Amino acid sequence: xxxxxxxxxxxxxxxxxxxxxxxxxxxxxxxxxxxxxxxxxxxxxxxxxxxxxxxxxxxxxxxxxxxxxxxxxxxxxxxxxxxxxxxxxxxxxxxxxxxxxxxxxxxxxxxxxxxxxxxxxxxxxxxxxxxxxxxxxxxxxxxxxxxxxxxxxxxxxxxxxxxxxxxxxxxxxxxxxxxxxxxxxxxxxxxxxxxxxxxxxxxxxxxxxxxxxxxxxxxxxxxxxxxxxxxxxxxxxxxxxxxxxxxxxxxxxxxxxxxxxxxxxxxxxxxxxxxxxxxxxxxxxxxxxxxxxxxxxxxxxxxxxxxxxxxxxxxxxxxxxxxxxxxxxxxxxxxxxxxxxxxxxxxxxxxxxxxxxxxxxxxxxxx
Amino acid sequence: xxxxxxxxxxxxxxxxxxxxxxxxxxxxxxxxxxxxxxxxxxxxxxxxxxxxxxxxxxxxxxxxxxxxxxxxxxxxxxxxxxxxxxxxxxxxxxxxxxxxxxxxxxxxxxxxxxxxxxxxxxxxxxxxxxxxxxxxxxxxxxxxxxxxxxxxxxxxxxxxxxxxxxxxxxxxxxxxxxxxxxxxxxxxxxxxxxxxxxxxxxxxxxxxxxxxxxxxxxxxxxxxxxxxxxxxxxxxxxxxxxxxxxxxxxxxxxxxxxxxxxxxxxxxxxxxxxxxxxxxxxxxxxxxxxxxxxxxxxxxxxxxxxxxxxxxxxxxxxxxxxxxxxxxxxxxxxxxxxxxxxxxxxxxxxxxxxxxxxxxxxxxxxx
DNA sequence: TCGTCGAACCGTAACGGTTCAGACGGCCCT
DNA sequence: AGGGCCGTCTGAACCGTTACGGTTCGACGA
Numbered sequence: 192x193x194x195x196x197x198x199x200x201x202x203x204x205x206x207x208x209x210x211x212x213x214x215x216x217x218x219x220x221x222x223x224x225x226x227x228x229x230x231x232x233x234x235x236x237x238x239x240x241x242x243x244x245x246x247x248x249x250x251x252x253x254x255x256x257x258x259x260x261x262x263x264x265x266x267x268x269x270x271x272x273x274x275x276x277x278x279x280x281x282x283x284x285x286x287x288x289x290x291x292x293x294x295x296x297x298x299x300x301x302x303x304x305x306x307x308x309x310x311x312x313x314x315x316x317x318x319x320x321x322x323x324x325x326x327x328x329x330x331x332x333x334x335x336x337x338x339x340x341x342x343x344x345x346x347x348x349x350x351x352x353x354x355x356x357x358x359x360x361x362x363x364x365x366x367x368x369x370x371x372x373x374x375x376x377x378x379x380x381x382x383x384x385x386x387x388x389x390x391x392x393x394x395x396x397x398x399x400x401x402x403x404x405x406x407x408x409x410x411x412x413x414x415x416x417x418x419x420x421x422x423x424x425x426x427x428x429x430x431x432x433x434x435x436x437x438x439x440x441x442x443x444x445x446x447x448x449x450x451x452x453x454x455x456x457x458x459x460x461x462x463x464x465x466x467x468x469x470x471x472x473x474x475x476x477x478x479x480x481x482x483x484x485x486x487x488x489x490x491x492x493x494x495x496x497x498x499x500x501x502x503x504x505x506x507x508x509x510x511x512x513x514x515x516x517x518x519x520x521x522x523x524x525x526x527x528x529x530x531x532x533x534x535x536x537x538x539x540x541x542x543x544x545x546x547x548x549x550x551x552x553x554x555x556x557x558x
Numbered sequence: 559x560x561x562x563x564x565x566x567x568x569x570x571x572x573x574x575x576x577x578x579x580x581x582x583x584x585x586x587x588x589x590x591x592x593x594x595x596x597x598x599x600x601x602x603x604x605x606x607x608x609x610x611x612x613x614x615x616x617x618x619x620x621x622x623x624x625x626x627x628x629x630x631x632x633x634x635x636x637x638x639x640x641x642x643x644x645x646x647x648x649x650x651x652x653x654x655x656x657x658x659x660x661x662x663x664x665x666x667x668x669x670x671x672x673x674x675x676x677x678x679x680x681x682x683x684x685x686x687x688x689x690x691x692x693x694x695x696x697x698x699x700x701x702x703x704x705x706x707x708x709x710x711x712x713x714x715x716x717x718x719x720x721x722x723x724x725x726x727x728x729x730x731x732x733x734x735x736x737x738x739x740x741x742x743x744x745x746x747x748x749x750x751x752x753x754x755x756x757x758x759x760x761x762x763x764x765x766x767x768x769x770x771x772x773x774x775x776x777x778x779x780x781x782x783x784x785x786x787x788x789x790x791x792x793x794x795x796x797x798x799x800x801x802x803x804x805x806x807x808x809x810x811x812x813x814x815x816x817x818x819x820x821x822x823x824x825x826x827x828x829x830x831x832x833x834x835x836x837x838x839x840x841x842x843x844x845x846x847x848x849x850x851x852x853x854x855x856x857x858x859x860x861x862x863x864x865x866x867x868x869x870x871x872x873x874x875x876x877x878x879x880x881x882x883x884x885x886x887x888x889x890x891x892x893x894x895x896x897x898x899x900x901x902x903x904x905x906x907x908x909x910x911x912x913x914x915x916x917x918x919x920x921x922x923x924x925x
Numbered sequence: 926t927c928g929t930c931g932a933a934c935c936g937t938a939a940c941g942g943t944t945c946a947g948a949c950g951g952c953c954c955t
Numbered sequence: 956a957g958g959g960c961c962g963t964c965t966g967a968a969c970c971g972t973t974a975c976g977g978t979t980c981g982a983c984g985a
């Protein structure tokens with residue numbers, strides 16, 4: 192082909208119409224309503240388009256007129272690139288993508304300037320709706336999304352936003368089930384390793400104040416479920432140390448566990464609010480030569496594939512399904528005006544990382 | 559808040575201007591060029607906007623006028639949802655997302671209707687450019703992308719598309735290095751397990767005709783590198799069985815290996831053109847009780863984390879870097895008119911799945 | 926006193942389509 | 956012959972914004 196520079200101004204619908212001596216309407220119809228013009232004319236239009244290198248109606252102009260962008264926006268609290276590293280997120284993405292491609296809709300990942308208050312990206316996004324994945328209640332990007340006059344679906348958190356659909360799981364109940372499993376095994380000295388509870392970098396003990404001020408409802412609920420479960424056997428929540436980590440990574444889990452056990456060596460079970468953190472805790476135990484579950488019980492939350500491979504005791508949530516439902520909630524909304532709230536089931540997975548507390552032989556000797 | 563239905567027609571820049579008795583230009587400037595109007599007036603504008611619920615300039619209309627969409631499109635050959643399952647792809651995505659968020663650009667995943675010839679999604683996409691990830695040379699979606707008057711960057715394949723940037727690795731050289739490693743170990747009876755070579759579902763032996771008609775240059779090159787390496791020690795490529803799999807999954811690798819070894823039990827090394835397939839081959843060996851590398855050598859290509867954990871001998875390619883470069887090529891293009899071609903290095907990773915051929919003791923006894 | 930200048934604001938013309946209410950001619954039907 | 960209908964195509968309005976090239980006006984220097 193000729194070496195035309197890429198900067199050539201492409202043909203427009205109007206120029207094509209002029210060339211053919213027909214109205215713009217007719218050219219438009221050739222693309223969008225083939226039944227509105229005769230077959231021969233349509234063929235002529237399409238042929239001329241090919242000849243002139245007209246790529247078809249401009250998507251942006253079309254969007255402006257039709258008020259449809261053909262895409263849904265996805266807002267993640269973390270940096271975009273992080274999303275692809277967290278298996279729980281990729282599972283969610285997979286489900287969401289599934290729903291999107293079924294509806295032939297694009298999926299726009301909205302860039303979140305790290306730690307910046309710059310929400311222009313949210314304003315920039317040409318989308319028909321937003322899916323918001325697990326963000327803080329007071330996240331400025333989220334607030335910007337709410338201002339946009341498009342439907343929104345929240346996954347996981349925040350909870351109970353007026354007029355906004357939500358899909359999630361019952362984190363509290365899930366954790367309660369896990370807590371009962373642990374208390375039945377006999378655990379009473381429990382320590383917690385949790386994810387970020389609120390805005391701002393914070394690593395270390397999450398004291399009652401911090402817990403009370405948590406702006407991540409999911410974390411709040413998971414802690415709450417554990418508290419309730421422990422209360423059932425008379426364990427006072429005030430006696431349960433909670434270590435928080437800002438980063439969500441295996442490495443963070445590892446040194447979180449280190450911090451927890453250094454300060455509270457009496458602990459027999461480390462309850463993590465995510466599998467990733469739990470995998471880190473397992474790593475720490477391995478480093479220290481602590482046998483799991485012989486000397487230490489470790490549990491997670493999420494049920495990601497890696498955790499399954501590691502035999503982790505955890506609470507599985509249907510991440511892919513969450514994504515799919517989020518997409519469907521957004522794309523298949525009829526004219527309903529009442530927001531929908533979908534809660535998916537969790538499942539307690541008893542793996543090989545939970546056992547009776549060390550030094551507690553009653554389950555073997557008592558009978 | 560009041561229970562206003564979400565369907566209310568939002569205020570426009572024009573209505574806001576009318577309300578305030580200023581021109582539209584001024585309102586626009588309030589958002590885009592604060593220096594073009596006095597601070598008090600700007601405050602008045604913004605205050606009125608808040609009061610009237612004006613969410614700021616409509617992104618689509620803005621895009622139309624400014625000819626910028628603020629997003630790059632990503633075309634994947636596979637179904638969108640597949641992308642999140644392949645670790646090589648997620649690595650690439652991570653890098654690409656990194657580049658995008660750095661430039662504050664969105665990343666639009668273009669839905670590819672499975673197996674359909676429906677390229678409307680490509681036409682629909684409101685983007686400033688496309689990144690095309692590893693598609694067939696004759697992929698209709700890809701051809702549709704080329705017709706769009708926006709810059710395009712290809713990752714991996716196809717090769718040598720006129721006027722289009724590309725980033726990739728030297729697959730041929732990478733595989734050549736691996737081949738030499740194998741021939742140095744003494745392997746002469748080699749079998750190959752490769753990914754899809756061309757359009758159409760095909761599972762089973764890839765005979766010379768099929769190989770010659772391959773429309774996936776990456777697979778072509780990897781096979782070519784192996785052929786060259788084997789030729790160096792006098793092995794005729796015609797004697798090397800190649801099994802093709804349409805699906806790219808561990809399961810496919812497993813039964814591909816099964817097919818390969820059932821038909822050619824004399825083989826001492828299974829060379830896979832991807833780590834995923836190789837992991838499947840390892841699975842097959844484990845099922846059969848074949849020790850690796852004692853009785854069978856297995857190699858991969860890509861260097862994904864799972865492979866590393868499995869100790870696979872493979873060729874590592876910098877997937878994250880590929881994504882990053884692809885993004886930069888697209889976003890940081892100056893006015894250059896010459897297309898850029900970036901080739902990143904590969905690295906031979908000698909793991910624990912490659913050893914001397916079974917029954918070949920010359921390396922131990924010959925000296 | 927007058928010319929000049931910069932700050933502040935404005936009018937108009939795109940940007941590239943889609944949509945809807947017709948116009949027009951031919952055909953069938955009565 | 957006349958009326959109605961249908962298949963085709965057109966004209967003009969509109970989608971919501973920004974680019975471009977002004978205009979206005981008060982301050983200021985000579």
